[in-house]
Each structure stands twice: as C-alpha cells, then as structure tokens.
Amino acid sequence: MSKVDVNPDPAPAPASLQALISYLAHEAEPVIVLDPSYNILGANLAYRRQFGATGQPVLGQKCYRVSHHYELPCDQVGEHCPMRRALELGGPDRVLHIHHTPRGPEHVDVELRPVLGADGVVLAYVERLRTVRHASAEPSAAGLVGRSAVFVTALESLQRVAPSMLPVLLLGESGTGKELFARALHEASPRAGGPFVVVDCSGLSEALFESELFGYEKGAFTGAHARKPGLVETAEGGTLFLDEMGDVPLAMQVKLLRLIETGGYRRVGGLETRQADFRLVAATHQPLARRVAEGRFREDLYYRISAFPIELPALRERPEDIALLVDSILKREAPAGMPLCVTPTALARLQAHAWPGNVRELRNVLERARLFADDGVIRVEHLPPGLVRGSVLPAAKEPSDQALLHALQGFTGTRRTLAARLGLSERTLYRRLKALGQD
Structure with missing residues (x-):
C-alpha cells in the first residue's frame, strides 16, 4: 500500500501540489489536500486509516460528502464551512465539526489553511483533522456526550x-x-x-x-x-x-x-x-x-x-441531546449482562421535562427508574410522578417572518449565535433565511 493517495483525475495537479501531497504523506496526523471546488486531491495514510470507509474511494470525492454525507457544502446546509470562511478571511480557519467515520459520528477539530500560488490565487487547501477523544457524539459510558x-x-x-x-x-x-x-x-x-x-x-x-x-x-x-x-x-x-x-x-x-x-x-x-x-x-x-x-x-x-x-448550557437548552444522555447514563448504570432501555413514550416525557437540576437530575431520575424496571425496560410509570404530571417545557414557537427580519436588523454575529437567540437550529434558520431571500 502506498503511503499517500494521489488524485486519479486525468488532469494532473500542478507539480507544486504533487510535492505538497507527497510531503504530507509523512505526517502523523490525518491530512487531506482539497481544491477550491471541495474535491479531495490527496489524503495521507493517517487520514485513510481514521476516516476512510473500507472499500470507499476518497480521492476525487467532495469533502462534505465524505465527512458529513451532505449533498451540498456545509455553509449551504446551515453549518460553518472552514473553506468558505478561509476564503473570506484570506487565511486559515478552524472549526469543530461532527464527522462520519468508520466508527460512527465523532467530534473532529478541523484546521484548514490555503495554499497560494505565486499570483496570490488559492491553488488548494490543506485540512488537518484531530479527533476529539474526550467527548462523544454517540452514547458513551464515560466522558462528555452531546451533539447540539x-x-x-x-x-x-x-x-x-x-x-x-x-x-x-x-x-x-x-x-x-x-x-x-x-x-x-x-x-x-x-x-x-x-x-x-x-x-x-x-x-x-x-x-x-x-x-x-x-x-x-x-x-x-x-x-x-x-x-x-x-x-x-x-x-x-x-x-x-x-x-x-x-x-x-x-x-x-x-x-x-x-x-x-x-x-x-x-x-x-x-x-x-x-x-x-x-x-x-x-x-x-x-x-x-x-x-x-x-x-x-x-x-x-x-x-x-x-x-x-x-x-456551559443548561439541559433545557440542548433537548436534542437528551436521548444521547439517557442512553449514556443507562450504559453506565446497567447491571452486568442486563442492558437497559427506555420506551419511546417515556423518552418523550423525559424530553419534555424542564430539568431544573440539569444532567444531575436526569441521572437521578434514571437511577431511580431502573430499580422499578425488572425487565430492563423503563416505562412512563417508572418515572417520578412529579415528572410525569408537570414541570414540562412549553411547546417552542418559531418566530414569525416579521420577527426574523427584525432580528436581522443590525445583527453582525454568526448564524449560530442568531439561531441560538431565536431558539432555532442552524439548519432551520438557514432554510427560513433562504425562503426570505436573506441567505
């Protein structure tokens, strides 16, 4: 097996980029080289080992398809695209993304740097990827867990x-x-x-x-x-x-x-x-x-x-993480040889609760509930009565178009900040803005 893949496209990359790709083959960290159209020109062995799916070619593929399974660049689906940002800044950019890997979704620290030609035009981008080992985007028996x-x-x-x-x-x-x-x-x-x-x-x-x-x-x-x-x-x-x-x-x-x-x-x-x-x-x-x-x-x-x-966000600010956290806590609490799970109805109740005690309260509720779940299945009747009857979050109401346009006036922050302020996901905000001609 060669130490580095080279773009099989019949139109060869400039010699300078070929030399760069060969040089990066010896890097211990995963690195890829991208052209300005998001195509992967080169990938070193460390990248192919950590991020390359078995039997799936990486070279010539769009980076967003390999990393996110998207059909569009990140910025067009409401996420931070380091290539677009690097182009705007005229320099490097860095972002934390969730990437699809052979092991499932993982938090990845992405650092991207442009490679300029003699005329100052961007020839390619070098993207260095570092997997975040102390946080999980999937249920985990230890450490930080979340995707929101x-x-x-x-x-x-x-x-x-x-x-x-x-x-x-x-x-x-x-x-x-x-x-x-x-x-x-x-x-x-x-x-x-x-x-x-x-x-x-x-x-x-x-x-x-x-x-x-x-x-x-x-x-x-x-x-x-x-x-x-x-x-x-x-x-x-x-x-x-x-x-x-x-x-x-x-x-x-x-x-x-x-x-x-x-x-x-x-x-x-x-x-x-x-x-x-x-x-x-x-x-x-x-x-x-x-x-x-x-x-x-x-x-x-x-x-x-x-x-x-x-x-640090309160649990009520990250309701999409509750299912992940429930599975993670149950992994930690399950007796040997007896996996625990929650019925969809019980999970819906957990997701509706306001959680004034945050993750600690969620853990206490699940620890209590599992003592009643003789067959390993936590149902609504196993949850504390107070949790079942009250203290639930009100149904979220999306802002009207007028309210959305009003929020845009004078706003100079990021899309992520605006989405959080409006109580929307970034993707929902992007779709709303695009429909209003404000993308």
Whole structure:
C-alpha cells in the first residue's frame, strides 16, 4: 500500500501540489489536500486509516460528502464551512465539526489553511483533522456526550484553550457537568499526564480551606500530629480544579490571588515559601460579576480567574441531546449482562421535562427508574410522578417572518449565535433565511 493517495483525475495537479501531497504523506496526523471546488486531491495514510470507509474511494470525492454525507457544502446546509470562511478571511480557519467515520459520528477539530500560488490565487487547501477523544457524539459510558449546537460551542472553546496555560472559568447552573468539562480540559492539555485535583470550595470555613489548600506543618494547630501536603502541592504538574469558586471565603481570596499571581504559598504553621506548578480551572453557578458589585468577591481575583470563561448550557437548552444522555447514563448504570432501555413514550416525557437540576437530575431520575424496571425496560410509570404530571417545557414557537427580519436588523454575529437567540437550529434558520431571500 502506498503511503499517500494521489488524485486519479486525468488532469494532473500542478507539480507544486504533487510535492505538497507527497510531503504530507509523512505526517502523523490525518491530512487531506482539497481544491477550491471541495474535491479531495490527496489524503495521507493517517487520514485513510481514521476516516476512510473500507472499500470507499476518497480521492476525487467532495469533502462534505465524505465527512458529513451532505449533498451540498456545509455553509449551504446551515453549518460553518472552514473553506468558505478561509476564503473570506484570506487565511486559515478552524472549526469543530461532527464527522462520519468508520466508527460512527465523532467530534473532529478541523484546521484548514490555503495554499497560494505565486499570483496570490488559492491553488488548494490543506485540512488537518484531530479527533476529539474526550467527548462523544454517540452514547458513551464515560466522558462528555452531546451533539447540539450549544454543546459543540462549549466543546470548541475547550479545545481552543486546552493547550494554553490560561486560567479557565466554567460558568453554568448546578448539574451541567462542570467537573466533567474540567476533567476533559485537563485531558486535552499538555498536563494530561499529571494529576487532576478537585477542591470543593462550598461549605469550607476559612481555616479549613487554608489547611486543605496549602497543607500544614506538624504542630500548626491542635490535632496536627504530622506534616500534611495540601491540594496545591498534590496538583504539582497537573490541574487544580476549584469547584464552586464563588464560595471561597472573602479573607482567603487574598491568599488565593497571591497564589495565582506569584505561584507562592506557605503551609499553615510554616515559614518556607513554596512554589506551586499547576493549571487553574475554576467553576461556579453563581453570578460572580454581581458578587463583585456587592463586595462579596474580590474584583482583582475575578479578573485573574476569568481570563477564559466558558458558558456551559443548561439541559433545557440542548433537548436534542437528551436521548444521547439517557442512553449514556443507562450504559453506565446497567447491571452486568442486563442492558437497559427506555420506551419511546417515556423518552418523550423525559424530553419534555424542564430539568431544573440539569444532567444531575436526569441521572437521578434514571437511577431511580431502573430499580422499578425488572425487565430492563423503563416505562412512563417508572418515572417520578412529579415528572410525569408537570414541570414540562412549553411547546417552542418559531418566530414569525416579521420577527426574523427584525432580528436581522443590525445583527453582525454568526448564524449560530442568531439561531441560538431565536431558539432555532442552524439548519432551520438557514432554510427560513433562504425562503426570505436573506441567505
């Protein structure tokens, strides 16, 4: 088997592109070369191994047919097309897409760069693809799961910031999976080989918070019979996750700010200044900006920890993910040799519920329901009575044409942002806009 496929089209690519295709054959990551008409000119062995369906030729095919099974380019079906965006920018573009692969749909980080000729005209594009291993677009027994636009937006932000050392602040309601996102961020970072240490800031007094975080020396206080390293020291070379950061005692926020700014800290009862080495990820369900205005959270600390905020969506904002999450939770909870499933009627009820407790509430409901499902099938009667009777989302109403046109006036953001604002999918928004002559 050759190391690289070359476009079999009788019209040969320029020698410069042939050389580029041959060069990319030695890349360890999947790479393809595309012409400006979306045709795949070359694909290295790594790409064919990860993304090429058995027995299906890749070369000469349209990239959107291979990756998405679409009959039109991504931007014409309501999605972000990196080639179109790169053409508009005159430079590279990057996006997180869901690609069809021999293993099923997967989240893929796509980076596309134009190849220019001597006259500045685009000859081709080089597309590098990296499969996202810490999130699944199918039911999974572990990790993050989702396919909705709001979930993909949060995941894309995570992919962007993971290689850096910037502090990350995860924002969202309780039960939205902030610890899972923090762990995924750690696993996608250069510190994945180091420890991932969780500090639950809620309910800790000032004295207990300091000793837990910084550790203490023998004899520092009654009961300190031996030296104990703190969680900062335990996180050496890895990630320190401060969950419910808004609950950090005000007096401790000064020491925490000093730790973040200088990396220096002292054990309780100690004199030696130690140097910390960790990547900080914080999370809170509280509106920190409002707590700053109320004088309950230090402004300087707020700006230090919120260098890269990521808003995690509530479950009611991603109803299309509920079936995926249900299957994933049941995979995790199913007894050995006894698969669990949900009837269509019960699933419809789960999809209609408002889920004020988010994914945590969904997991609790399913854990309870499976105890009544003796044959492994969860039915409506196995769901909590309150869930069956009430607290359901109102039926979504699509905006009128007039409301849609009004929303367009002065709007300068992306189609994804506009769709989220209007409560539509990107594809629905695209069809609506096209029908109104606004595409």
